[in-house]
Amino acid sequence: MQFSIEQKILATALGQLNRVVPARATHPILTGILLEALPGKLKLTAFDLSCGLTITLPVLTTTPGKVVLPGKMFAEVVSKMPKDHLMLSVGEELQTTITAPKAEFVICGLPAEEFPELPLTTENQVIFPEGSLQNCLGKVLYAASTDDTKLVLTGCHFRSNGADLDMAATNGHFLACHAVREVGIEVPGLTVARSVLQVLEALKIEGDITVNFDEQLISFEYGENLLVGRLLQGAYPMYKQLIPAQYAVNAIVNRKELISAIQAVSIFDEKNHTISFAFKGRKDRADLMYKGDKLEISGTGTETGRGNYTLDCELTGTESLEIGFNAKYLIAGLASFEEDEINISMNHSNSPVVISNEDSLFLVMPLQVVER
Numbered sequence: 001m002q003f004s005i006e007q008k009i010l011a012t013a014l015g016q017l018n019r020v021v022p023a024r025a026t027h028p029i030l031t032g033i034l035l036e037a038l039p040g041k042l043k044l045t046a047f048d049l050s051c052g053l054t055i056t057l058p059v060l061t062t063t064p065g066k067v068v069l070p071g072k073m074f075a076e077v078v079s080k081m082p083k084d085h086l087m088l089s090v091g092e093e094l095q096t097t098i099t100a101p102k103a104e105f106v107i108c109g110l111p112a113e114e115f116p117e118l119p120l121t122t123e124n125q126v127i128f129p130e131g132s133l134q135n136c137l138g139k140v141l142y143a144a145s146t147d148d149t150k151l152v153l154t155g156c157h158f159r160s161n162g163a164d165l166d167m168a169a170t171n172g173h174f175l176a177c178h179a180v181r182e183v184g185i186e187v188p189g190l191t192v193a194r195s196v197l198q199v200l201e202a203l204k205i206e207g208d209i210t211v212n213f214d215e216q217l218i219s220f221e222y223g224e225n226l227l228v229g230r231l232l233q234g235a236y237p238m239y240k241q242l243i244p245a246q247y248a249v250n251a252i253v254n255r256k257e258l259i260s261a262i263q264a265v266s267i268f269d270e271k272n273h274t275i276s277f278a279f280k281g282r283k284d285r286a287d288l289m290y291k292g293d294k295l296e297i298s299g300t301g302t303e304t305g306r307g308n309y310t311l312d313c314e315l316t317g318t319e320s321l322e323i324g325f326n327a328k329y330l331i332a333g334l335a336s337f338e339e340d341e342i343n344i345s346m347n348h349s350n351s352p353v354v355i356s357n358e359d360s361l362f363l364v365m366p367l368q369v370v371e372r
Helices: 007-017 071-080 132-143 148-154 194-202 255-268 327-335
Strands: 002-006 032-038 041-047 051-058 058-062 067-068 085-090 095-100 103-108 124-128 156-160 164-172 174-180 188-194 209-215 217-222 225-232 251-253 274-280 293-301 305-319 321-327 341-346 353-356 360-364
Touching: 002 007, 007 041, 007 051, 007 071, 007 085, 032 058, 032 071, 051 194, 067 071, 071 103, 095 132, 124 132, 132 174, 132 194, 132 327, 148 156, 148 225, 156 194, 174 327, 194 225, 217 327, 225 274, 251 255, 251 293, 255 274, 255 293, 255 305, 255 327, 255 341, 274 305, 274 327, 321 327, 327 360
Parallel strands: none
Antiparallel strands: 002 058, 002 085, 032 041, 032 067, 041 051, 051 225, 085 095, 095 103, 124 209, 156 164, 156 188, 164 174, 174 360, 188 225, 209 217, 217 225, 251 305, 251 341, 274 293, 274 321, 293 305, 341 353, 353 360
């Protein structure tokens, strides 16, 4: 096998593939990347048995062939080579030589026949226009649990009745939902692992993405490239039951100002990140110098001090309400929206708090109100 390729193009692809390559595996072949040189192109594949990625690159192929090279080492070697054209050739006993002006490296390869094939599915299909799927993931994926013992909560759930596609993720403390309108396909309910979707986000794909899925697998195809993942099994929580049907209090607040205020007051409680919101209607304010409704945000540390921030808001419903939050959770949800002003809806200090627009929703469970 022999081909030539630009160093920058190969280095970028290997960086993406190594998001899939495991640091340790039950079989050494899984820590490698499969190279398949074809006329005019090179297919590179990484697969950890749960997630697989194939990237196809343009090359000048002299001799077709296949070899598996250790993923981390191969990527590190290529990254250190001159930014020029590289020549890669496989000799006897799979000794793989990579040459460039002023540099030459030899890596021991493994037989391509030992590398497992990526599973494929074409049972169901939906096409996302350029950028739309990545935008959707930005609205929900941050809410998926990072605790691998929580099984299905480590994924993003997809469901459609044939019209809108609902996407949801939760870690048990907060919930994010987003609706994709009129997808035109029924999805009975499938959960895609956070790790697979994080790879998809990192690929920075340009162009449409074709999604194929069945009861076990999901794949994302773009151009000649392919990302495949096994679905998480198990019943996903009935998250819609958590969303209140109506609210007693609604407040409209400037989103960026709110994030800055939360960041400012939360520095005093580095361990629990607890802050307090106090919504004050104009009838409840003794200080008549301030007209209009206010949101008072405070944070307190036992040994560090305290901070207070007051923002203007537009309050409807109950004239006053005090409620506690985990600041990190709240910032994560607020950052997923793009609007200048957001609507915060709630019922009382112990009920879920919801931030929403027409297509997206963020729900966070409150904490015990901080005494100030």
